[in-house]
Amino acid sequence: MKRALADLAALGGAPAFDTPVVFGRPNIGSRKALYDRLDEVLDSRWLSNGGTMCEEFERRVAQEAGTPYCVATCNATSALQLALRARGVTGEVIMPAFTFAATAHALSWIGLTPVLCDVHPEDGSLLLSEAESLIGPATTAILGVHVWGRPSRLDDLSALARRHSLSLIFDAAHAFGCSWNGRPIGGFGDAEVFSFHATKFINSFEGGALVTSDAELAHRARRMRNFGISGHDTVVSLGTNAKLHEASAAMGLTSLDDMDHFVRRNRDNYLRYRDEISGTPGLRLLEVDEQEANNYQYVVLDVDVAATGLGRDDLIAVLEAENVIARRYFYPGCHRMEPYRTLRPLPGTDSISARVMALPTGECVTADQIATVGALIRFAVKRGHEITRRLQQAA
Structure with missing residues (x-):
């Protein structure tokens, strides 16, 4: 449990996990x-x-x-x-x-x-x-x-x-x-x-x-x-x-x-993340329409830097130092990649690609790990402005 900023691995503390909790680790089945x-x-x-x-x-x-x-x-x-x-x-x-x-x-x-x-x-x-x-x-x-x-x-x-x-x-x-x-x-x-x-x-x-x-x-x-x-x-x-x-x-x-098993595990993980993030200012978990079939493979977090004081990329860096490997989606958008780079503004793409991140899930991710990841995210965004300042000073 992180109680002070110095406890964060990005600021010199010990990582929350000894081995990485990784986005996209393969499901194996029987x-x-x-x-x-x-x-x-x-x-x-x-x-x-x-x-x-x-x-x-x-x-x-x-x-x-x-x-x-x-x-x-x-x-x-x-x-x-x-x-x-x-x-x-x-x-x-x-x-x-x-x-x-x-x-x-x-x-x-x-x-x-x-x-x-x-x-x-x-x-x-x-x-x-x-x-x-x-x-x-x-x-x-x-x-x-x-x-x-x-x-x-x-x-x-x-x-x-x-x-x-x-x-x-x-x-x-x-x-x-x-x-x-x-x-x-x-x-x-x-x-x-x-x-x-x-x-x-x-x-x-x-x-x-x-x-x-x-x-x-x-x-x-x-x-x-x-x-x-x-x-x-x-x-x-x-x-x-x-x-x-x-x-x-x-x-x-x-x-x-094993498809039904994978979907159940993914859905359980999605619901756990939703509970962990619920009510945290500046964070929004992209919802799944429960009336439709879904594989629940992507647990997507939207980070509002104006509300948290901590940008999406800095939050990813904080998590990575704790051995939690999340990833950006689909940063920075094809219109900002070669050979498709264009001068035509695409504000919707620029906005969403700067805010969203996918959290680790799948059959390898446990309920306890999700609870720890959720606690890390809540701790980081609650102190977002100060963490941003510290990271900038260390850069």
Whole structure:
């Protein structure tokens, strides 16, 4: 328990934790189930190219997404590129500036032009009025992002795409297992893309998937995923190598087996953090709509420096010194990164990217750890002005 400023590790005290409490530590699931599946893979001597593990993984992901088609891939970046190519997207694509750089990179890498749009400063969702103003003669698609698994304004965004005859693709990397108006994320737009990276609550070591209700789009993406090959050896289109191998599919299936457990742990953690932060001036935990399905993977704290006297980055530094590893999201916004840097102001993106941080959660984080992290945060913001002054003097 920290009782004085000198007790803070950032100001010379001992850290609260001997080992790091880390954001994004992977969930593992049943090791026995994983090892049994890996033995099955090795016994079959079918390690890639659409084996039984990959096929089963695709079936189960499609079922969770409420879509008839799933194309599993080696990562979500490849899945997004396949979705765009299979849809025939060209030219300019309107997308939010508040997202991971990989979203914009996926477009640029295949010759498309990201047109960065501002977002609502409270929840990071695409600012629809600005998106419509950015539509030009070269615009062929809108790329939406379900930030932190919290889909927003999907009906309005779908209507906007229809009104201008634009393709609509979603980066749903955060949103597997979530819903909007009772419908699973996965069936909106022309296609949606999930990430099963190691840091996601469902992981396949590294992997992704495209889900869609469009049979032809799925067929083209499946062919493109395998070098553009149709049948055994006939190349009929441009393609790449984006296949999910069997060991990754085995891990993905093992994660899916324990999905309910992971969600329960994440929800318990979210509720504990909410209790810890509740009533603390200058702090707001981004809420989850309990009427919808959610994976609760991202516990997001909004820090109002005017009220706390302690900026988000300084709070992260204070926590890191205590061996609590939180992280900024999505700082500083794609519009302030190369090669997308623009002089056009995006105030909503600048505001939210300067305020929010994701706290450690997942099955590795315990109730006692959350209680300690909560106490550290409350202690720091209560003395925010003085901590800021001390940190500036030490810099």
